[in-house]
Amino acid sequence: MPIGREKSVILDQQDKKVREQLSKIKHKIMVMSGKGGVGKSTIAVNIAVGLSLQDFMVGLLDVDLHGPSVPKMLGARDLKLTRRPDGRLGAIKYSPNLKFLSIEPLLPSEDSAIIWRGPIKISAIKQFIGDIDWGELDYLIIDAPPGTGDEPLTVAKTIPDAYALIVTTPQEVSLIDVKKSIRFCQKVKMRILGLVENMSGFICPHCGKPLDLFKRGGGQKLAEEMGIRFLGKIPVDPRIVDTGDRGKPIVGAYPESVTAQAFEDLIRNIVSATEEMVREVLEEKFMRIACPVSTPQKFEPNIEKMELFALYDIENSKILVKDVVKKPDDQDLIDFLKEQVATHIVLHNPPKELADKLSANQIRVLIAETPEANPDNLIQEYLQSKVQ
Ligand SMILES: Nc1ncnc2c1ncn2[C@@H]1O[C@H](COP(=O)(O)OP(=O)(O)O)[C@@H](O)[C@H]1O
Ligand SMILES: [Mg+2]
Secondary structure (H helix, E strand, C coil), X not given: CHHHHHHXXXXXXXXXXXXXXXXXXXXXXXXXXXXXCCCHHXXXXXXXXHHHHCCCCEEEEECCCCCCCHXXXXXXXXXXXXXXXXXXXXXXXXXXXXXXXXXXXXXXXXXXXXXXXXHHHHHHHHHHHHCEECCCEEEEEEECCCCCCHHHHHHHHHXXXXXXXXXXXXXXXXXXXXHHHHHHHHHHCCEEEEEEEEEEEEECCCCCCEECCCCCCHHHHHHHHHCCCEEEEEEECHHHHHHHHHCCCHHHHCCCCHHHHHHHHHHHHHHHHXXXXXXXXXXXXXXXXXXXEEECCEECCCHHHCCEEEEEEEECCEEEEEEEEECCCCXXXXXXXXXXXXXXXXXXXXXXXXXHHHHHCCCEEEECCCCCCCHHHHHHHHHHHHHC
């Protein structure tokens, strides 16, 4: 089987490159929504530019393979990939603090229509991260196409520690879309950073003041109901369309405007929410506990035999989701746990060497006293012991 073997070596190397690259990026945020035209790209671009203006190192990755809009919105259609001294390709430099990448500059002509099938999309997105050098970044903002299809799924798989930023508009229908996005995040185990309400209120094109023509504020209520953060609201502003078309994002073009200020509030909330997400892990307010199992209801105490893992997402001592995942035979345990973004693992009698290696990788070890146990009970007992 020389060919099959070759292929898997290449895939391993690709995954390794992706992991290396990701380890140099502090926070990854995927901007998503249930449907198109709600302003995801607008929000992604303005957040990225706004963060870069605050001296953060930022990357903006456009994974909308069918309708990339980032180059146009940045006014950067003529910019090309950079070649680094070591021969690697680097993301496109927009400003000293902001790099971006989109499929558009890689295509022969701007309007080439392409039909991407699932597997090609997946490898394209992996290459965007693994083959292209992004350097050290504080934030990587990912602009996803609408819905819950191949692209957001690939992002969730390729960048397992990305957070989701859900965009909605103040219409009744978007409630269903937000719920759909939340369900998607739970399914792929992507933590949700929060919700943004776009096109909320209206900025008068004549006087530049906010007018309450439409119903607004639904986003905040919805976020409360769904138990997620509300990060901010951006008004309808004709200058957003204009600046988007001219390639001059409003946060840079009209920094004094009400809309740019709204973006500033949003960005401030995003910065503090990302820090809070990290703190939640350190303080065990958020945990993803991996528990080796032989069947979903039976703990697997034998370290040699571990291949199925029940993964529990826990927030404030409450189990949000449980999922059972199989570790690929040839994958190292630590690599697997990191890929699953597990914060804890339950083990019975772990050898010291393994326990040390896990804690060196910021994975805490919980000890199961007895080999015979029900994983759900183990987790419940642990949570109760923490409360007391
Ligand atoms: N707050 C806003 N006010 C006015 N126009 C907006 C606003 N947000 C987005 N738009 C416009 O709506 C259109 C769709 O926005 P876009 O960001 O491309 O949405 P998506 O990426 O979700 O498909 C664009 O023409 C954009 O300029
Ligand atoms: Mg878009």
